Amino acid sequence: MKRFAIALQLMMLFLATLQTTLTASDWPMWRFDAGRTAAGTTELPTQLQHSWTIKAPARIQAWDDPLNLDLMPYDRLFEPIVISNRLIVPFSDTDRVCAFDTSTGQQLWSFVTDGPVRLPPAATAQHVCFVSDDGCLYCVDVASGKLRWKFLAAPGTRRIVGNQRLISTWPARGGVVIRDGVVYFAASIWPMMGVYIGAVEVENGRLLWINDSTGSTWIKQPHSAPSFAGVAPQGALVATAESLIVPGGRSVPAVFNRSNGD
16 A cells, blocks of 8 residues: 555655646656657656645555456556646546645646546647546546546446446546547446547537447357457557557557548
C-alpha cells in the first residue's frame, strides 16, 4: 500500500518541478502525446526540489486477482497530466477528477462522475476529457472544471455491480486520446455484450463515428477454438496519423482506421 502513496508523491515532485520549464502545452496526456512517446522537447532541470505533497489512498486495481494483477495494471498507479499550470488527477475511489495548482498543490476544482475514473485524462488548452466506469465520456473546462459536454459511450444506462461498485454494464475503460481536434474513446470490456469505439469533436462532443461491430467478430481463440470475440478495450488508446490503436487488456490490441473506425 505504501509504495503507491510514495509513487504518487514522487510524481507530484517531478511534475511540480517540470512545470517551471514547460511551455503552455505542458504534459497534456498520458506519456505526453497521442503517440504515447513519453518524450517532450524541454530539458529537465539538473536538480529536483520538493515543492509540495498530496496524500491519497493507494489505488485498487479493477483486476486485482493473482492471474491478472500484473497482466492488466492500467489503473494501478496515478497517471496525472499537466495543462495550464494545473495538475489533473483521476481518482477511482471517489469517482472524480481533480485539478491542483502546480505551484502550491492547492486543489482548484473537482468534478464527480457516476463511477470510478480509472484511466488518465487528455487535455487541450481549454478541455479536459476522460472516461468513467459509468459508461460516459466527459469534457470539462480546464480553468473551472465545469462540464462542457457529456457523451454516453455505452448503448444504455443499465447498471451492474462491478468491483464492489455500481457501474455501467458497459464501463468505459478505453482511455481517451486527442488528436487533430478529435477525442477517441472506447466502452465495454466484454465483447459478447458489444464493444463501442468512437470519435467525437473535442470542441462540442459531436459524434463523428462509432464502431459497434467488433464484438461479433468470429475469430480463432488462444485455445484454438473459434468463437465470437473481439477487442476488449482496457487501457489508454493511441492515435497515429492514420490509425487508432485500442489496447485489449491482457490480450492483443486492435487497430482501426482513425478517420472512420473501420
